[in-house]
Amino acid sequence: MTVATGRGWRRDVWPGIHWIQECGGHRAGIARSVLESGADWYRPGNELYVPQNAYLLTGERTLLWDTLSPASGHILLPALEELLEGRPLDYLALSHPDVPHAGNTMQVLRRYPDCRLVAPATGETHALYHLDDAMKVGPEDEIDLGGLRVRFPEATFLDAAIHTWMSEETTRTLFTVDWMGFPHQSGESLRRTDEIDTVVDVGRLEEFHSRVMFWFQYVVPEKVTAATDALAVQFAGYGLAPAHGLPIPGADAAPYYERMNQVVRRVAASGRGGVL
């Protein structure tokens, strides 16, 4: 669905980084779970969303990070048209070829035929995803967009082999794909975490990760928390731009790493929360 805010379905989130959001439908099951947990951030009767986010980076050259789900081509393509204002789309970079992230890839490439498709270098089955001719990127690679510079650090928390995260070094933004997602409610769409009145606490992060990262139920928590702690050091001060939550400014990001450590311990102790 198109987000019903005064700003429509897209906004600028940080300089040169534009955010296009697909909220999907109301997640009644998760809303029930939130209410049963006694959480105080969710107001009964509000719609609750687990969004898909795409980000358009505009320097001298342009790059789109992910494409939303196939249900939202009608959101993505007009947003791109408006944001690009007649400029070409130079790169389409996919975090991973999962349907809710890559669902409009062909539509975008048809609309912008000179656009270079960028895909994670990891994995061996690119041809099974139409990615065999894509430009493959990994931790050693950087794309200079002219005013913005993107890198492709290893995806620390991932579900499939062909997967990468992305960072933008000028604004110091880390795009964490499926990690650090969380639900939001009516009135919070297209807002950063510093622009909403409710808290993003451990329970709210757990509602997402206990479903999407169902495998937390099988982990040695100390292994995951060590990896999270390493990320907190490596990307200290970076803003976080997840694919399924609201962007978190760099100045506010540090406590989120510890909250995620608590999420992992909880899911490892109590099991998955369901299916998204």
Place this chain on the structure above:
Amino acid sequence: MSAISLGGGVSWVHECFPETDGHIHVSVYLVEAPEGAILMDSGSFHHRQRLSDRISDATAGRGIGAIVLSHSDYPHSGNIPAFRRDWGDFEIVASCGDADLQGLPYARRTKIGDVTDVLGRRFVVLDPPLADRNHTTWVYDETSRILFVADGFGTLHAPGACDIDWGRIPEDGRAEGVHEFHAQTLPWLRYADPNRVMDALHAMLERHPPAWIAPIHGPPIAEADVDRYMADLSDALTRIAAS
């Protein structure tokens, strides 16, 4: 050869994709049900024409009446639109929280724990301990006692060993094939406690004892070989967790 029978009305329609360290299966299974043929996953677009031809051959040209989809990952779901053009708007049975987001607006949703009827045949929908996408499900066919396990229980195999079941793969290199598959396909296993994963799998096999385990990315595993596979898998998970 269009398909290899596993008994109980279930056939393996195998396809492979070459990787650096061996071949990986990207297969499907055909299940004869009272009201038509069911396809377990749709395979990759990479093998579309061959799969279409082999399924037509195996069904005497009738095609399929339903697909039970483990998850929406493209090598599993990529042929649904083409097969619907070939054989009509057959039923899609899939597990997911939001079918639209997965590109499956026409799917009948199932959820973990369901016992669902597809074309007159009953399947138990299970929570998979080995999976990539969160909405993946495994299904147990009560009629044949075959456990369909999507991305679980895979094995890389050598060229030339594409159409034999797991127990007939030469022992030299077989365990390594189990390790290689899981190391590359399920990267989260680096964080896993092997005992927790193995305990969940043993509990499932005890509750749903399989005549065959039927993976998409490996050869089928006969009941007599399950213990040996589980031993190799346990070793593989331990190696991955230690790496």
